[in-house]
Amino acid sequence: MKHVLRSAILGAAMAAVASAFVPIAASAETVRIAYIDPLSGGFANIGNAGLAHFRFMVDKLNAEKALPDGLTYEIVPFDNKINAAESLTVLQSAIDQGIRYIVQGNGSSVAHALVDAIDKYNNRNPGEELLFLNYAAIDPALTNEKCNFWHFSFDANVNMKVAAMTDYLVERPEIKKVYLINQDYSFGQAVAAAAVKIIAEKRPDIEIVGNDLHPLIKVKDFSPYVAKIQQSGAEAVITGNWGNDLSLLVNAGKDAGLDVEWLTFYAGLLGGVSALGDAGVDHVRQISEWHANVPNAEMDPIVTEFKQLYPEFDWAYYRVGTLMNMLTKAVNEAGSPDPKAVAFKLEDMRLPTPVGEVWMRKDDHQMFQQLYLATLAKGMKFDLENSGIGFKTDQEFTLESTVLPTSCEMKRPE
Amino acid sequence: MIPGNRFLPLMLVAATIVILALLPHLFNSRYALTLLNQLGIGIVFALSYNMLLGQSGLLSFGHAVYFGLGGFTALHALNAITDGDLPLPVPLLPIVGGLMGLAVGIILGWVSTRRSGTIFAMISLGFAELVAASSNIMRGYFGGEEGISGDRMSGPVLFNLSMGPQRDVYYVIAAWMVISALLMYLITQTPLGRMANAVRDNPLRVAFVGYNPQTVRFLMFAISGFFAGIAGSLFAINFEIITAQAVGIEYSANVLMMAYIGGTGYFLGPVLGAIIYTALSIVLSAYTEAWMFYLGVFFIIVVLYAPNGVSGVLAVHEPVLRARLMHRLLPAYGLALVTAATLLAGAVVVIESSYHLSQPGALTATMNLAGIEFDADGWRPWAFGLGALALGALLLRETIHRVGHAWADVRHHLTGDAAT
Amino acid sequence: MEGWIFFLFNGIVYGLLLFMMSSGLTLIFSMMGVLNFAHASFYMLGAYFAYQISTITGFWPGLIVAPVLVGCIGALVERYFLRTVHRHGHVAELLFTFGLAMLIEEAVVLIWGRNPVPYTVPPDLDFALFQIGGMSYSAYKIFMMAVSITMFVFLYGVIARTRIGQIIQAALTHPETVGTLGHNVPRIFMLVFGAGTGLAGLAGVIGGNAFVTEPGMARALGTIVFVVIIVGGLGSLTGAFIASLLIGVIQTTAVAIDVSLTDIFATVGLDLRNVPLHELWSKRISDVAPILPYLFMVLILVLRPRGLLGTRDS
Structure with missing residues (x-):
């Protein structure tokens, strides 16, 4: 009878449930960091790439004995299936295990949910505070109207990136017409709004010849959009699209013989370069805090060593290194890994990194760092995803040039 | 109900x-x-x-x-x-x-x-x-x-x-x-x-x-x-x-x-x-x-x-329980359970090893399953997994036959009871 | 004026793509009454098989071999699983294909990984063929259109004009009669399912390199193919063809319309800015273009439940 197999699976599942109810005691010797990101399903690759970065940094710092009093780091991965509710469920599990540091990056909706839940937890459980270090969620609201003391953002937010793109346009006076096409959700809408506002300030002569929003991951054929771009006479397109929405758009453009500059945020997101292929070369630019072909003697060995350890990935999250180094410095200065003390030490911290100093602003917990605009090109020293295509710097933006005002009114604990 | x-x-x-x-x-x-x-x-x-x-x-x-x-x-x-x-x-x-x-x-x-x-x-x-x-x-x-x-x-x-x-x-x-x-x-x-x-x-x-x-x-x-x-x-x-x-x-x-x-x-x-x-x-x-x-x-x-779900499976046992005939099914169930567990164990080892190898960022082939550590790219886990899978599948056919017989027997008793 | 002809043409291009992607589903549904939720997964398998073959022999052999392989898998699925579920009714069949889709996606991840694979358009067809309104059309796109039309003509010819087609159609409505006439009804169903999944595979071979071949492609294809066959009318091949073109044209044209309902009503003096759901009405039609097919489907189902050319209700 087949019933038996079912009972067996059921039994196994029940056993798993039972074991889940037993909290695991935390060791006092380790600073445990919960890594909450997608580790199964469609975004598992991106989640695993981030995890590899953190593991790499943790191994490096532990080997250097970077923490005081013989403390070591440990990364504990949790799969949130890129879902806000699942993230809160695994957060409970992390709390049960005595973990007090949370890192996350994929999905601003998850980041908002975590900020909200951690703030409530910290208010309801004084003395057991959690600290959230966000390495990639860049909704400007996180460090503006929804800013929170227990949240630190280590990636440049949408407004900062769009401002840098506009600074690039200032250097390119021949570009007179810009088209905006974005995914119709918070991030895409934020990109469109920031572009309209900042371009009007810095390059009022530029005409925004189109501002399209399309539903997220619903468009199969971008030809009609490309036709609109073509007819508008745009010379550059700003798009926050990522994943298929980006590669299908750029490829449709290539098919139609569209000759524009693509100014993007996520062309280098894992899988992006493979999907873009040759269509992206010399046309697609990305704004980010770093790329492998920024000449730097300190970073080159890290890139090589990381590739040897994790052949499927490339060292892409420069800021993960910065995040871990800042955390280490803060723990050392605070003399203990207590999140509250560490949070105060992180505020206003300045730290030299291989390509320049970074600064964590106290007002909103937004970190500022250098930014680079770079184009996908062939024949570079370091390529991405073994594609033979890598980034080539177009322009560098200093830390000072990326600083924007914030509307944050932060409530600080005593 | x-x-x-x-x-x-x-x-x-x-x-x-x-x-x-x-x-x-x-x-x-x-x-x-x-x-x-x-x-x-x-x-x-x-x-x-x-x-x-x-x-x-x-x-x-x-x-x-x-x-x-x-x-x-x-x-x-x-x-x-x-x-x-x-x-x-x-x-x-x-x-x-x-x-x-x-x-x-x-x-x-x-x-x-x-x-x-x-x-x-x-x-x-x-x-x-x-x-x-x-x-x-x-x-x-x-x-x-x-x-x-x-x-x-x-x-x-x-x-x-x-x-x-x-x-x-x-x-x-x-x-x-x-x-x-x-x-x-x-x-x-x-x-x-x-x-x-x-x-x-x-x-x-x-x-x-x-x-x-x-x-x-x-x-x-x-x-x-x-x-x-x-x-x-x-x-x-x-x-x-x-x-x-x-x-x-x-x-x-x-x-x-x-x-x-x-x-x-x-x-x-x-x-x-x-x-x-x-x-x-x-x-x-x-x-x-x-x-x-x-x-x-x-x-x-x-x-x-x-097709009636897990509750459907449980429900067919209700008249059997009522007629106190469960003991006639249990031995066959026990055998089937053992073979199904073998099959499941084999399948889990094979599936987990495959996932482990396919997972990017797996630093080494060493993996840990239920507290046992082994190398996913060695022949041992695969031999064990596939072996258990095949053995389980073969025996399961046999044990399912037995369950079928036990059920025929129980049904016979049930209808017999109803007749009297 | 030229602009509209241009968008109409783009719409037809997209419509033909849609038909190519949904023809296998239509075949299976119209012949067997099975709504195959794993259709997009077979489409994905076609793309991956073709990619694997193209790494060894180039694009063209894969065009034949990959769909045949996918069709064989489909036939096996029918023979060993779907036939078992058939006894439990159409809902069970549908749910089986639903579970199958989950498994195929996981299997693809296990074999080919999560990143997109570099499956590219064959160099023989990778050039701009002609231009309309300043926009180029690649030879590959025209090739895709040709394949789509061939699929329609072929299917239409087989189903409506041949004896085999009549037997297949009769097998759905009168299986006993067809059986007593000496035809092996289960085998007919197996072949139909194999053919339908093979068509899905063929669409994958051709669509995989035009778009992106990655494990999420089945999910990304999503439910739009169901919209096509529902709008066209359950069981009607011609209906599906017309529906594809219609949806293609509606969606493509909508992208060009940069006004919202609020704007339109404002021209006749009605102010929608403060009515309920005002955010919805103030959306420009171009921004909601990709969800119009779903609205269209719901409207069709409500107003004319059998679809454009459907012959039966369910």
């Missing part, structure tokens, strides 16, 4: 309440309570779904619409409570969310229940896509990507529940679960519930006896929307945040799987389904990246071999 003693349902309810009251004392970690809360939400949601699939024969691909909209409404109401605009205790929020589910159920149900079968399924899919797409557009109501959040520790306090600790939330969810389940059970006993079954089985005959099948479907649909709204509100209270994901296709698919795995033919089937599904999707995913694979296989096995 199991027929027989009139007091059985009452005793069942009493026992349930006692167990529900004891559970948080047995499992008091935050994670365990969160899981129990999600289980309770899942049970209400799955039971409401079964009012459609099981009781009225309506296959919906968009049940999360009512769940999600109920949840959003509850959170907006919660924020109104926090702002002092609504003097309602938080534990009563599900009434608000339920009414929203009912309202949306009435509007969309009026359109979609004019049809049944595939057409109905496709209309529900269309509405689900439309609502999911609108959720990104209507930022005022759905709060954009970050969703809507609130603070459940506000408003008038009821029953001394501050609503801060997970345990308070647990009691609220448990209470609503019992109330909703009872109400939904009572509905199955009303003429409407009976008529819904008749509509499912033979709409023409219902029309002949003077009922309008459309009206019956419509009423069931709207009521089911009400309970889905309650489940959504409980979700909102539990997480204090709700995002557009809650109205999405994924949640609709989840509840379909819950109800079907548990069994749509029995009132308590979806309860079982919600438990199994939650275990597989939340707990198993904490242990293995392959949880979706296991879930898919399990779901397919149920569809192929147990």
Whole structure:
């Protein structure tokens, strides 16, 4: 009878449930960091790439004995299936295990949910505070109207990136017409709004010849959009699209013989370069805090060593290194890994990194760092995803040039 | 429901309440309570779904619409409570969310229940896509990507529940679960519930006896929307945040799987389904990246071999138990269980090794399964896994034959008893 | 004026793509009454098989071999699984294919990984063929259109004009009669399912390199193919063809319309800015273009449940 197999699976599942109810005691010797990101399903690759970065940094710092009093780091991965509710469920599990540091990056909706839940937890459980270090969620609201003391953002937010793109346009006076096409959700809408506002300030002569929003991951054929771009006479397109929405758009453009500059945020997101292929070369630019072909003697060995350890990935999250180094410095200065003390030490911290100093602003917990605009090109020293295509710097933006005002009114604990 | 003693349902309810009251004392970690809360939400949601699939024969691909909209409404109401605009205790929020589910159920149900079968399924899919797409557009109501959040520790306090600790939330969810389940059970006993079954089985005959099948479907649909709204509100209270994901296709698919795995033919089937599904999707995913694979296989096995779900499988044993013939089945079951366990062990080793090797970022081939460490790229785990798989499969055929024989024997006795 | 012809043409291009992607589904549904939720997964398998073959022999052999392989898998699925579930009714069949889709996605991840694979358009067809309104059309796109039309003509010819087609159609409605006439009805169903999944595979071979070949492609194809066959009318091949073109044109044209309902009503003096759901009405039609097919489907189902050319209700 087949019933038996079912009972067996059921039994196994029940056993798993039972074991889940037993909290695991935390060791006092380790600073445990919960890594909450997608580790199964469609975004598992991106989640695993981030995890590899953190593991790499943790191994490096532990080997250097970077923490005081013989403390070591440990990364504990949790799969949130890129879902806000699942993230809160695994957060409970992390709390049960005595973990007090949370890192996350994929999905601003998850980041908002975590900020909200951690703030409530910290208010309801004084003395057991959690600290959230966000390495990639860049909704400007996180460090503006929804800013929170227990949240630190280590990636440049949408407004900062769009401002840098506009600074690039200032250097390119021949570009007179810009088209905006974005995914119709918070991030895409934020990109469109920031572009309209900042371009009007810095390059009022530029005409925004189109501002399209399309539903997220619903468009199969971008030809009609490309036709609109073509007819508008745009010379550059700003798009926050990522994943298929980006590669299908750029490829449709290539098919139609569209000759524009693509100014993007996520062309280098894992899988992006493979999907873009040759269509992206010399046309697609990305704004980010770093790329492998920024000449730097300190970073080159890290890139090589990381590739040897994790052949499927490339060292892409420069800021993960910065995040871990800042955390280490803060723990050392605070003399203990207590999140509250560490949070105060992180505020206003300045730290030299291989390509320049970074600064964590106290007002909103937004970190500022250098930014680079770079184009996908062939024949570079370091390529991405073994594609033979890598980034080539177009322009560098200093830390000072990326600083924007914030509307944050932060409530600080005593 | 199991027929027989009139007091059985009452005793069942009493026992349930006692167990529900004891559970948080047995499992008091935050994670365990969160899981129990999600289980309770899942049970209400799955039971409401079964009012459609099981009781009225309506296959919906968009049940999360009512769940999600109920949840959003509850959170907006919660924020109104926090702002002092609504003097309602938080534990009563599900009434608000339920009414929203009912309202949306009435509007969309009026359109979609004019049809049944595939057409109905496709209309529900269309509405689900439309609502999911609108959720990104209507930022005022759905709060954009970050969703809507609130603070459940506000408003008038009821029953001394501050609503801060997970345990308070647990009691609220448990209470609503019992109330909703009872109400939904009572509905199955009303003429409407009976008529819904008749509509499912033979709409023409219902029309002949003077009922309008459309009206019956419509009423069931709207009521089911009400309970889905309650489940959504409980979700909102539990997480204090709700995002557009809650109205999405994924949640609709989840509840379909819950109800079907548990069994749509029995009132308590979806309860079982919600438990199994939650275990597989939340707990198993904490242990293995392959949880979706296991879930898919399990779901397919149920569809192929147990169309009445797990509860259907349990229910066929009811007359056997009653006739005290279980001992005739148990030896065959025991053998089958051992062989199935062998097969499962082999399959798990093979699947986990494959996933481990395919997983990017696997630093080494060394993996850890149930405390045993081994190299996924060596021949040993594969030899063991494939061996156990093959052995298990071979023996399972044999043992299933035995189970078949034992059943033939039991059936013989059962019919023999009936004859005498 | 030229602009509209241009968008109409783009719409037809997209419509033909849609038909190519949904023809296998239509075949299976119209012949067997099975709504195959794993259709998009077979489409994905076609793309991956073609990619694997193209790494060894180039694009063209894969065009034949990959769909045949996918069709064989489809036939096996029918023979060993779907037939078992068939006893439990259409809902069970549908749910089986639903579970199958989950498994195929996981299997693809296990074999080919999660990143997109570099499956590219064959160099023989990778050039701009002609231009309309300043926009180039690649030879590959025209090739895709040709394949789509061939599929339609072929299917239409087989089903409506041949004896085999009549037997297949009769097998659905009168299986006993067809059986007593000496035809093996289960085998007919197996072949139909194999052919339908093979068509899905063929669409994958051709669509995989035009778009992106990655494990999420089945999910990304999503439910739009169901919209096509529902709008066209359950069981009608011609209906599906017309529906594809219609949806293609509606969606493509909508992208060009940069006004919202609020704007339109404002021209006749009605102010929608403060009515309920105002955010929805103030959305420009171009921004909601990709969800219009779903609205269209719901409207069709409500107003004319059997679809454009459907012959039966369910």
